[in-house]
Amino acid sequence: MDMEHTPALPTSPRARLRAAASAGALLLLLTGCGLIGNTPEEGADDTGDGGDTANSTEGTAAQEAVELPVGSTTTSTAWGSDLEVEIQALERVGSDALRLTVGVGNHTTDDIRHFKNLRDNDLGGYDLSGLTLLDVTTDRQYLPLTVGGDCVCEEFPDRRIRAGVVESTTVLFPAPPEGVETMAVLTPITAPFHGVPLTDADEEIPDPGADAPVILDLTHPTDTVVADYQRHETDGEVTYELAADVLFETDSAELGDAAAQSLERVAAEIDISSADRVSIDGHTDDTGDDSVNVPLSRERAEAVETALNDLVDRSGITYDVDGHGSADPVTDNDTDEGRAQNRRVTVTFAK
Amino acid sequence: MKSTAALLTLTTAALLATGTAAPADTLDHVGSATGVDERTAGLVLEVNELSRDSSGTYATLLWSVRNEGTERITINPKDTSLDFDRQSFAGVTLRDEESRTRFHPAMNSESACLCTRDTVGTIDTRLDPGATLTYWSLYSVPADLETVTVEVPDFGDVTDVPLT
Numbered sequence: 477m478d479m480e481h482t483p484a485l486p487t488s489p490r491a492r493l494r495a496a497a498s499a500g501a502l503l504l505l506l507t508g509c510g511l512i513g514n515t516p517e518e519g520a521d522d523t524g525d526g527g528d529t530a531n532s533t534e535g536t537a538a539q540e541a542v543e544l545p546v547g548s549t550t551t552s553t554a555w556g557s558d559l560e561v562e563i564q565a566l567e568r569v570g571s572d573a574l575r576l577t578v579g580v581g582n583h584t585t586d587d588i589r590h591f592k593n594l595r596d597n598d599l600g601g602y603d604l605s606g607l608t609l610l611d612v613t614t615d616r617q618y619l620p621l622t623v624g625g626d627c628v629c630e631e632f633p634d635r636r637i638r639a640g641v642v643e644s645t646t647v648l649f650p651a652p653p654e655g656v657e658t659m660a661v662l663t664p665i666t667a668p669f670h671g672v673p674l675t676d677a678d679e680e681i682p683d684p685g686a687d688a689p690v691i692l693d694l695t696h697p698t699d700t701v702v703a704d705y706q707r708h709e710t711d712g713e714v715t716y717e718l719a720a721d722v723l724f725e726t727d728s729a730e731l732g733d734a735a736a737q738s739l740e741r742v743a744a745e746i747d748i749s750s751a752d753r754v755s756i757d758g759h760t761d762d763t764g765d766d767s768v769n770v771p772l773s774r775e776r777a778e779a780v781e782t783a784l785n786d787l788v789d790r791s792g793i794t795y796d797v798d799g800h801g802s803a804d805p806v807t808d809n810d811t812d813e814g815r816a817q818n819r820r821v822t823v824t825f826a827k
Numbered sequence: 828m829k830s831t832a833a834l835l836t837l838t839t840a841a842l843l844a845t846g847t848a849a850p851a852d853t854l855d856h857v858g859s860a861t862g863v864d865e866r867t868a869g870l871v872l873e874v875n876e877l878s879r880d881s882s883g884t885y886a887t888l889l890w891s892v893r894n895e896g897t898e899r900i901t902i903n904p905k906d907t908s909l910d911f912d913r914q915s916f917a918g919v920t921l922r923d924e925e926s927r928t929r930f931h932p933a934m935n936s937e938s939a940c941l942c943t944r945d946t947v948g949t950i951d952t953r954l955d956p957g958a959t960l961t962y963w964s965l966y967s968v969p970a971d972l973e974t975v976t977v978e979v980p981d982f983g984d985v986t987d988v989p990l991t
Contacts, residue, residue: 540881549854550961552943552950592948606949610941612884615967617935660880662941664949667889667963670880692935696967697909701927733863733981 539612539658541673545579548666553593558583559637561594561666564644566609566659566673570680572651573621576661578604579644582637589636593665596620599627602635604647610660610668611652615694618659621648621686628684650689702816705738712827714749716742717806720760720776720819729775731783739780742823743787751825755796756781759822761815762802773821774799780821854891854961860983867981869896870954874977875961877921878991885933886968886990888919888977891961894954901953902960904980906931912938915945915952919964921975922984929978932964941965 545564550557560581569575582588591602599605599620605627609618620627629647637643652659652674661669702719709715716738723735731739746754758773758780774797781795802809805818856873875889894900906917909931917940921930933941942964943950951960968975968990977985 537882539884552960552962554951554958554960556959556961593950595946595949597946606944606946610885612880612882615884617941660885662965664944664946668880668885668887668965670885670887692937694933694935694941694967696933697931699929699931701922701929703927 539660539671541658542669542671544673546669546672547581548663548669551593551665553665555584555588559588559593559665560642561663562642563661563669563672565675566661567675567677568651569648569677571683573681573684573686574609574649574651574674575646575677575681576604576607576609576649577644577646578607578661578663579642580632580637581642582639585639587636587638591632591635591637594663596627596664599625600629602631603627603629604645605629606664607647608662609649609652610662610694611656612658612660613656614653617662617692617694618649618652619690619692621650621684621689623684623686625687628686648684648686650686650691700813700816702813704734705741709827714745714825714827716745716823718742718780718821718823719816720758720821721816723780723821724776727772729772729779731779735783739783739787743784746784746788746793746823746825747790749825749827751827752792753794753796753825754784755822755824756784756798757804757822757824758799759804759806759818759820760802761818762805762809763815766801769801770799772799773801776821780823784823854889856891858977858985858988860979860985862981863983864981867900867902869894869898870900870902870982871895872979872982872985874985874988876991877975877977877988883970884967886921886966888921888964888966889961890919890963890977890979891959892954893959894956897956899953899955902981903952904982906940909934910938911940916940916943916962916964918980919962920978921966921968921988922978923968923972923975924986930966930968930975932966 545562547560547562551559551561553559560583562579562581564579565577567575594604594606595601596606599622605620620629622628627647630645632643632645656674658671658673661672702721704719704722706717718738722738723731725732756777758777760769760773777797777799781797807814807817809815809818854875856875859871859873862868862870871893873891875891877886877888879886892902903915904918905915911917911934917932919932935941943962945952954960972990974987974989977988
């Protein structure tokens with residue numbers, strides 16, 4: 477794999493020379509002390525906790541390799557697509573390590589000084605410390621190798637990206653298991669690059685003496701969405717069960733934007749009803765204890781009362797408001813779905 | 828995917844252009860919604876793409892926000908239901924209408940979201956009038972899921988987004 481990446485045409489002969497020199501210097505650094513040593517196995521020290529919601533990756537197809545180099549479409553920065561992140565190489569370099577080479581292209585006409593947009597605060601600075609790799613075969617995220625807590629990565633030359641130039645630098649990662657052929661590259665400012673092929677470097681690097689690798693398990697949390705509300709009618713009495721998750725944010729008694737639709741529906745029916753009393757009752761699930769749940773459910777019922785009072789046009793209506801905590805579930809609290817259903821505010825009135 | 832030659836061509840073109848005209852980068856979008864909160868009024872959300880990687884393991888969401896208002900606005904689509912650590916973009920979720928399931932972005936064992944990272948000095952979250960910013964997040968969804976609703980806090984739902 478050709479390590480040298482020719483930078484895009486710089487603006488002046490002097491700059492062109494500088495670019496050539498730094499490319500040459502990069503090559504020297506890589507080959508200069510090329511000891512092909514037999515390094516002890518670091519071992520992939522798994523510091524992650526497995527999550528119960530982790531998706532199994534069995535049965536998925538192998539990831540297709542993309543052709544390198546591959547560039548970003550745009551970035552989440554004010555420069556947008558004027559800044560380009562280019563994945564140039566992902567190589568096994570011995571010592572159980574991978575070397576990722578990334579170029580950053582500045583399509584503007586001003587140098588970008590103090591380029592920190594790809595950094596991780598804890599691991600580095602004007603470098604690629606914020607990049608991570610994903611192994612789709614094991615659903616794990618690889619953080620850069622560190623020595624004494626600092627990433628094994630080179631700063632961008634002069635900490636800047638010169639106008640009209642692609643500046644390249646490298647970062648080391650722990651190597652994935654043998655047989656892994658592609659990985660995804662994640663950066664702080666671009667969409668992920670999927671299917672980046674692993675290749676073997678022409679040379680091996682000496683053991684950097686890295687700290688234990690940090691390879692994190694991923695979880696993929698899901699939850700159940702309940703219907704905004706359910707309406708029941710018995711013996712001339714109407715009950716709306718409004719899902720608390722739709723009305724309120726977690727642990728809050730402040731109505732959110734999603735509440736309006738349900739509340740307007742209830743208010744509209746109260747308006748056409750014969751009722752002069754409306755009961756509003758707040759309920760929670762059984763997590764936490766009464767000292768929190770009872771007041772919270774009451775405050776939520778009160779919030780609904782205030783809203784309905786505003787929305788209902790008909791006058792002369794009295795509201796009875798109460799909070800019951802978890803005392804009155806409509807279904808069991810053993811499942812996420814059940815608990816979501818129990819978290820509700822009910823509004824009852826004569827038809 | 829850009830070849831080196833294409834990059835050179837682009838760069839040369841940028842050098843030849845007079846002034847500092849930033850290319851108006853308009854990605855396609857498959858759906859849009861407007862801000863529903865006083866903080867986000869004047870903002871337009873566009874879902875650019877929801878695509879699986881070739882192994883089918885992950886789905887990547889690309890979405891953009893455009894400021895069609897007259898004031899600078901900062902967005903903060905943070906998650907409020909789970910324990911993501913410091914990740915103000917973790918609130919962007921996918922909803923499967925059929926199974927009534929909400930998919931949160933992937934979380935690693937340090938509780939960080941696999942989505943745009945809001946580390947100071949990396950990304951931008953402030954939108955000047957007329958500006959557009961594009962963000963991403965990563966999910967794992969069932970292989971047979973075909974369409975979802977994209978939920979971004981403080982914006983209307985974007986429905987019928989296909990998984991490609």
